[in-house]
C-alpha cells in the first residue's frame with residue numbers, strides 16, 4: 001500500500017498532459033504479450049509492469065488541459081475513504097454485513113433529501129451511476145402506472161423528456177419493456193432547455209390519443225450543453241398530466257451545495273424522484289450516485305425478501321430492500337468523509353468555480369477572431385464551439401489534438417452540425433490553460449491535415 005501511495009503521489013506531480021495520444025493498437029500490444037497464467041515473481045514486478053499496461057497511458061482528469069467529458073478530479077478525503085472501502089470490503093446490502101456503514105449511507109441519503117427540499121417521507125439509495133439511478137426511477141414510475149392502469153396498458157405508457165436528455169432514459173425504457181416509441185422527445189428552446197409549450201402539446205396529444213403519460217423527466221444539466229430545464233413549469237405540467245415527475249440532476253446536482261447558484265435548480269423539490277451523480281459535480285471518485293424519492297415507500301417496488309439474506313421478519317435496516325443491486329459498494333463513505341472534513345460549502349464553491357470558469361471562457365471564445373460560440377453561455381460548466389471550417393475540420397483538429405495527448409476536448413452535434421465541446425470540471429484549471437488548448441486547435445486548422 002505504501003509503495004502504491006508513494007508511486008501515485010509521484011505520478012501526480014509528474015503528469016504534464018492528460019494523455020499520451022497513443023492509439024488502441026499501440027497501447028494493446030503490451031497487453032497481448034502478457035500470459036495471465038504465469039504470475040510474476042513478486043508484487044514489485046507486477047507494480048512495475050502496471051506502468052506499461054496502465055499508468056503510462058492513463059488519462060489524467062486532474063490535468064488542467066483535460067477538458068473533454070463529465071469526469072472530475074477527485075477530492076482527497078474521498079480517495080482516503082476508498083482505501084477503507086477496498087480493505088474492509090463492506091457490502092451495504094444487509095445490516096448484518098455492514099452495521100455502522102448502513103447508518104452512514106442512510107444519513108448521507110437523508111442529508112441529500114434535505115438539500116433537495118424533501119420532507120421526512122423521502123428516502124433514497126446509493127447506486128452505481130446516473131444510468132442505474134434513472135433506470136430505477138423509471139421502474140418505480142412504471143410500477144406506479146401499472147398499479148393504476150394495469151399491465152395490459154403497458155404499450156400505451158409514454159415518457160416525456162427533452163430531445164437533449166441523456167440516452168440512459170431510452171435504454172431504461174427498453175429494459176423496462178416499454179415500446180420503441182415510449183419515449184417522446186420534446187423540443188428545446190434556443191437555450192437548450194425543454195420548451196414547456198412543446199411539452200404541453202405533446203402531453204395533450206398523447207392523452208387525446210389514449211396514451212398514458214407515465215412520467216415527465218426534466219434534466220438539470222444536459223450532458224452536452226449544461227442547460228437546466230425550467231423545473232417549475234415542467235413540474236406544473238407533470239403534476240397536471242403525468243403519474244411521475246423525475247429530475248435527472250446527474251450533472252447539475254453540484255448546485256445543491258452551491259453558495260452562488262442553488263436558485264438555478266429551484267423546483268427540484270417538486271420531483272417525485274431525483275438522480276444525483278456525486279461522481280460528476282461533487283468531485284467524488286467513480287462510482288458515487290444516488291436516487292432520491294419524495295415518497296420513500298415507492299422504493300418498496302424493488303423489495304424482495306430472501307430467506308437467506310433479508311427475511312421479512314428481520315427487524316434490521318437492510319438497504320438491499322431499496323436497491324436494484326444485492327452486494328453493493330459502500331460509496332457513501334466517500335461523501336461522508338468529504339462532508340466531515342471539507343464541508344458542503346467547500347464542494348459547492350469548487351463547482352461554482354468551474355461554472356465561473358466556463359462563463360469566462362465563453363466570453364473569450366465569443367470575442368475570439370477565429371473561434372465561434374454555438375450556443376449561449378452554459379448554466380453549468382460546458383461550452384460548445386466551432387473552429388473555422390467544415391464538419392470534417394472539427395473532427396480532424398480534435399483527432400490531432402488527441403494524437404499528441406497535449407489536451408483533450410470532446411465533440412458532439414448541434415442542429416445537425418459537428419461541434420467541439422469543453423466540459424470544465426477541474427477547479428484548478430485556469431482560463432489560460434483552456435485558451436492554450438483552443439489555440440492549438442486553431443493552429444491545427446491552419447496547418448492542414450497531417
Ligand SMILES: Cc1ncc(COP(=O)(O)O)c(C=O)c1O
Pocket residue numbers: 070128129130131132134165166168219221222223248249250251277289
Ligand atoms: C444528464 C446525465 N444523466 C445520466 C448520465 C449517466 O450517468 P452515469 O455515467 O453515471 O451512468 C449522464 C452521464 O454523463 C448524464 O450526463
